[in-house]
Amino acid sequence: MPSQDEEGRRRARETYDAGVALRREGRHEEALAELTSALELYRGLHGTRWRQADCLHGMGLVLREAGRPEEALASFQDALSLYHQVEDTEKEQAGCLNITGITLRRLGRYEEALASYRQALELYRSQSGTGREQAMCLRNTGLALRTVGRYEEALASYRKALELYRSQGGTEREQGMCLRNTGLALHGLEKHEEALEAYRQALELYRQVEGSERDQALCLHGTGLALHAMGRHEEALASYRDALGLYHQVDGTQKDQALCLYGTGNTLRQVGRYGEACIAFQEALGLYRQVEGTQRDQASCLYNTGLALGSMERHEEALASYRDALVLYRQVEGTEKSQAECLNGIGKALHATGRYARAREAFRDAQD
Numbered sequence: 001m002p003s004q005d006e007e008g009r010r011r012a013r014e015t016y017d018a019g020v021a022l023r024r025e026g027r028h029e030e031a032l033a034e035l036t037s038a039l040e041l042y043r044g045l046h047g048t049r050w051r052q053a054d055c056l057h058g059m060g061l062v063l064r065e066a067g068r069p070e071e072a073l074a075s076f077q078d079a080l081s082l083y084h085q086v087e088d089t090e091k092e093q094a095g096c097l098n099i100t101g102i103t104l105r106r107l108g109r110y111e112e113a114l115a116s117y118r119q120a121l122e123l124y125r126s127q128s129g130t131g132r133e134q135a136m137c138l139r140n141t142g143l144a145l146r147t148v149g150r151y152e153e154a155l156a157s158y159r160k161a162l163e164l165y166r167s168q169g170g171t172e173r174e175q176g177m178c179l180r181n182t183g184l185a186l187h188g189l190e191k192h193e194e195a196l197e198a199y200r201q202a203l204e205l206y207r208q209v210e211g212s213e214r215d216q217a218l219c220l221h222g223t224g225l226a227l228h229a230m231g232r233h234e235e236a237l238a239s240y241r242d243a244l245g246l247y248h249q250v251d252g253t254q255k256d257q258a259l260c261l262y263g264t265g266n267t268l269r270q271v272g273r274y275g276e277a278c279i280a281f282q283e284a285l286g287l288y289r290q291v292e293g294t295q296r297d298q299a300s301c302l303y304n305t306g307l308a309l310g311s312m313e314r315h316e317e318a319l320a321s322y323r324d325a326l327v328l329y330r331q332v333e334g335t336e337k338s339q340a341e342c343l344n345g346i347g348k349a350l351h352a353t354g355r356y357a358r359a360r361e362a363f364r365d366a367q368d
Helices: 004-024 028-043 049-065 069-083 090-106 110-125 131-147 151-166 172-188 192-206 213-229 233-247 254-270 274-288 295-311 315-329 336-352 356-367
Strands: none
Touching: 004 028, 004 049, 028 049, 049 069, 049 090, 069 090, 090 110, 090 131, 110 131, 131 151, 131 172, 151 172, 172 192, 172 213, 192 213, 213 233, 213 254, 233 254, 254 274, 254 295, 274 295, 295 315, 295 336, 315 336, 336 356
């Protein structure tokens, strides 16, 4: 007959396992309740700090996935404190620091994220057989550096990560991620030829991975951006079309599809195909309207629709587009420059239709 202590450990483990299983099913509230119960059970048992830390780490993962990042951070920090009290938990500590970095990056706390990744990487390097984990930390470091515009440093991180992934079997997807993000960093540096090559290498790798249609589409979209920047407009349009075809095969890609159509519209407008550009911008707008928090993107579609309409001398329609864009931009902080551009567009449309006094007023408002 099991002792009371053995029975307590069995119950705690079963409760923990139930929480982990519920998290995998996306049942966050139930998972959190089970993991919290497991933590309380372990706290009543001697010598279970490691298990308590595992519970806190799991709770952090659930909270992050449930959109509660601040609470997730607190849980990861509590887990890390416990892991520090237990020998031979360097890998667990490193994992905790890496996910802490990911959470901090998504909160916009980039310097803290970078510090967390560095600590994780140092711990992983002290452990044998952690090449994949080291590569993950370096890739995450690159993402944070690229987000804050430190492109050269980001490229160095991606190169190191890619080298490590290449030494590990079955990492085609991860290699593709490094190369695609390399392309994005090179695009930020306006090194479009090199970016194009990085996207193409990434695409070849993703084509070896089942279920990677969205990743392939992202590469094709990036290829389109690079080709557009190089003035190779017809090739860019073909790349956007291919990307859009792949996005249509993947659920929940409305925002990706919209971004692709927006790029298509920009390229069409650039080559004077204004009517087609308007159609692309309107299709993008319809998709953005299905996604919360896209007021800035919707406004950009409307503003560019106005530009295309103005180029066709359809000034009344352009005026309506600029006004609709302005309404949306005014709902978004930090868009003063875009608001001024809308007001300038309004002024030009009014001037073109002979309403000179109102045009001057719009131009004055743009200056303010």
